[in-house]
Amino acid sequence: MKPAAFTYVRADSAEEALAALASNGDDAKLLAGGQSLIPMMNLRLAQPEVLVDIGRARDLEGIVRDGGLRIGATTRQAALLASADTLAHAPxxxxxxxxxxHPAIRSRGTVGGTLAHADPAAELPAVMVALDATMTVRGPAGTRKVPASDFFVTHLTTAMEEGEMLSEVHVPPPVAGDVRDVFLEVARRHGDYALVAVATRLVLDPSGNVAHARIVVSGVGDVPVRATEAEQRLVGERLDDEVIAVEAGRLAAAPLSPPADVHASSRYRQDVTAVLVRRALVAAGKEQS
Ligand SMILES: Cc1cc2nc3c(=O)[nH]c(=O)nc-3n(C[C@H](O)[C@H](O)[C@H](O)COP(=O)(O)OP(=O)(O)OC[C@H]3O[C@@H](n4cnc5c(N)ncnc54)[C@H](O)[C@@H]3O)c2cc1C
Structure with a gap:
């Protein structure tokens, strides 16, 4: 399959990309790694008249430590995975x-592309919500900061307006304490989008009680879903109490009405959420991931 005809514009900087977006209005689309956009164009689900390629805009790329992490939008997924800073500061x-x-797709796919694409079954959006990250969005009216929890609006839709671009993601330093990060997923095959994925960050106080909890689930709604009741239940508890983990799993799953499709029923996704949350909490208690 081939895409409809389009004009290709290469932007070597964020400024050039914003100028190209401004002069082409809603006929233009940013091209980052192309791993979602190009298949959609080949299937004629997207037919932009102008493609603005930011894949080589160096000022949009890179990972910088600043207490937390600043991740440029065109940083490749593979670079994020390989980064020692990522592992040390946001495991x-x-x-x-x-x-x-898969490795081939991660070597082209970008952090910004994954977040801007906003697939509700993708992994990184849930992680950014769990880490209380902030998106830097640049556009004709200037630069604005959007908390990850407000960035994902619905299926494949973010808070970005026409002419705007995601330029950077900022992951703040963790709350002080003993940080336990766990990510678990069930998918049909390794490398597929998640049927259900659970991103958890727990921070323990010096006596081993939970002081801060974030539990975010992918694949169960139009956006990453925070399990706030389960989070609240955990605060002040110890992670080595499996009864609490079971209860938190139940609290995370109960309010959900997950989508059903050919891969899994709604009930299956709900049950898997309860199991993955329980397992994540048990793993966090054992310092595993
Ligand atoms: C076989 C296969 C399996 C996959 N499995 C998974 C998976 O398990 N989990 C997962 O999360 N993803 C998966 N993906 C998707 C992959 O991660 C994509 O790379 C990613 O969704 C999009 O990143 P990209 O850089 O390729 O963006 P592109 O495809 O270039 O762009 C995607 C969209 O984002 C917009 N965009 C890109 N960058 C910006 C920006 N900086 N600001 C504003 N808008 C922007 C584009 O205009 C476009 O609308 C898979 C893809 C394939 C082909």
Whole structure:
């Protein structure tokens, strides 16, 4: 299959990309790694008249430590996975990236492309919500910061407006304490999008009680879903109490109405959520991931 005809524009910087978007309006689309956009164009599900290629915009690429992590939008998924800084400062990202597609796709696919594409079964959006990350969005009206929890609006839709671009993701330093990051997923095959995935960050106080909890689930709604009741139940508890883990799993799953499709029923996704949350908490208690 071949895409409809389009004009190709290469942007070597964020400024050039924004200028190209501004002069072409909603006829233009950014091209990053092309691993989602090009298949959609080949299937004629997307027919942009102008493609603005940011894949070689160096000022949009790279991982910088600043207490937390600043990750440029065109940083390749493979670079994120291989980064020692990622592993040291936000291990949840490294744990999750192993589940994102395959090495060949990760070598082209970008962090910004994954987040902007906003597939509700993708791994990285849930991780960014769990880490309380902030998206930097640049556009004709300037630069604005959007919390990850507000960035994902619905299926394949983000808070970005026409002419705007995701330029960077900022992952703040963790809350002080003993940080336990666990990512678990069930998929039909390794490298597929998740049927259900669970991203958890727990921070323990010096006596071993949970001081901070984030549990975010992919594949069960239009956006990554935070299990706030389960999070609240955990605060002040010890992670070595499996009864609490079972209860938190139940609390995470109960409010969900997951989608059903050819791969899994709604009930299956709900049950898997309860199991994965329980397993993630048990693993966090054992410092495993
Ligand atoms: C076989 C296969 C398996 C896959 N499995 C998974 C998986 O398990 N998990 C997963 O998460 N993904 C998976 N993917 C998708 C892959 O991770 C893509 O790379 C990713 O979704 C899109 O990143 P990209 O850089 O290729 O973006 P592109 O395809 O270039 O762009 C995707 C969309 O984002 C927009 N965009 C890109 N960059 C920006 C930006 N900086 N600002 C604003 N808009 C932007 C584009 O205009 C386009 O609409 C899979 C893909 C394939 C082909």
């Amino acid at each position: 949840l990202i490294a744990h999750a990236m192993r589940y994102v597609s």
